[in-house]
Amino acid sequence: MNGYNILIIEDDSNIAASLSEMLEILNHNVAGVADSYEVAIKELETKDIQLALVDIQLRGDKSGIEVAEQLKNNYKIPFIFTTAFADKETIEKAAVHSPYGYIVKPYSMKEINAGIEIAVQNHANLKNLKAEDEGVFNQSSLFIKSNSRLVRVAMDDILYVEAKGDYAVFKTEQKGYVVHTTFKNVEEKLDPQKFVKVHRSYIVNIDKVVDIEENNLLIKEQVIPISRGQKPNLLKRLNTI
Known part of the structure; x- marks a missing residue:
C-alpha cells in the first residue's frame, strides 16, 4: 500500500501520539501535528499534505470546524473528522463542510485505515468528475x-x-x-x-x-x-x- 502524507490536527498530545503510531504502522507519513487552528494553517502552508485528520475541539478560539473550512475552500485537501463528539448538533455543523469521513473516538486502527482509504479514493473520484466537467466548459x-x-x-x-x-x-x-x-x-x-x-x-x-x-x-x-x-x-x- 502506498502511504500518504497526513496532517494530524489534535489538541490531546497523548491521542496525537497514539494516532501517529497507528499511521506509521499503516505505512503513512505523519507530515505534522497541530493542536490549534493557527498551527494547522502554518503546517498546511509549509508542508505537502494529502489528507488531514481533524479533531473538532482544538486549543484556542477556533475549532476544527474552522480548519475544515480552510481545507475545503482554500487548500482543496480531503479531511476526516476524528472526534469524541457524536451529538446531532455537532454532526450537523460538521456536515456543512462535507468531510470525507467522521470517526468517533475511541477508534481502532481498522477504522482509521478504512476511513483514510475511502477518503483518498472519494477525493480522487471528485477530481476526475471535475476534470470531466471542465472538458465541456461552456462559459464564453x-x-x-x-x-x-x-x-x-x-x-x-x-x-x-x-x-x-x-x-x-x-x-x-x-x-x-x-x-x-x-x-x-x-x-x-x-x-x-x-x-x-x-x-x-x-x-x-x-x-x-x-x-x-x-x-x-x-x-x-x-x-x-x-x-x-x-x-x-x-x-x-x-x-x-
Missing part, C-alpha cells in the same frame, strides 16, 4: 470586478493573466483589469480548453501565442516566461507539426 465570458463595477470580458479577448502579489492582471488588447483575487481562483474560472498556466505568475490564452523560443513565448509585444515544469504541458496543448 467572465465578469471582472473593476472600480466597484462588474465588467463582462469575453474569454476570447483575454490575452493572458499575470499574478501580482494578492492581485491578478487580466490583459486584453484594449486594456488591463486589476482584480484582488488568488491565482488559483483565476485558473479555476478560465476555460481550460483555451488557457494554460505556463509559469507560476502567468496563464496564457493559447490562441494568442505568436511564437515560442526556448523558455519564452510571445503574445502581441509581451514576452512571457515559461517555467521548465510547465513547458511540457504547454507543448501538449499546441497543434504542432
Whole structure:
C-alpha cells in the first residue's frame, strides 16, 4: 500500500501520539501535528499534505470546524473528522463542510485505515468528475470586478493573466483589469480548453501565442516566461507539426 502524507490536527498530545503510531504502522507519513487552528494553517502552508485528520475541539478560539473550512475552500485537501463528539448538533455543523469521513473516538486502527482509504479514493473520484466537467466548459465570458463595477470580458479577448502579489492582471488588447483575487481562483474560472498556466505568475490564452523560443513565448509585444515544469504541458496543448 502506498502511504500518504497526513496532517494530524489534535489538541490531546497523548491521542496525537497514539494516532501517529497507528499511521506509521499503516505505512503513512505523519507530515505534522497541530493542536490549534493557527498551527494547522502554518503546517498546511509549509508542508505537502494529502489528507488531514481533524479533531473538532482544538486549543484556542477556533475549532476544527474552522480548519475544515480552510481545507475545503482554500487548500482543496480531503479531511476526516476524528472526534469524541457524536451529538446531532455537532454532526450537523460538521456536515456543512462535507468531510470525507467522521470517526468517533475511541477508534481502532481498522477504522482509521478504512476511513483514510475511502477518503483518498472519494477525493480522487471528485477530481476526475471535475476534470470531466471542465472538458465541456461552456462559459464564453467572465465578469471582472473593476472600480466597484462588474465588467463582462469575453474569454476570447483575454490575452493572458499575470499574478501580482494578492492581485491578478487580466490583459486584453484594449486594456488591463486589476482584480484582488488568488491565482488559483483565476485558473479555476478560465476555460481550460483555451488557457494554460505556463509559469507560476502567468496563464496564457493559447490562441494568442505568436511564437515560442526556448523558455519564452510571445503574445502581441509581451514576452512571457515559461517555467521548465510547465513547458511540457504547454507543448501538449499546441497543434504542432
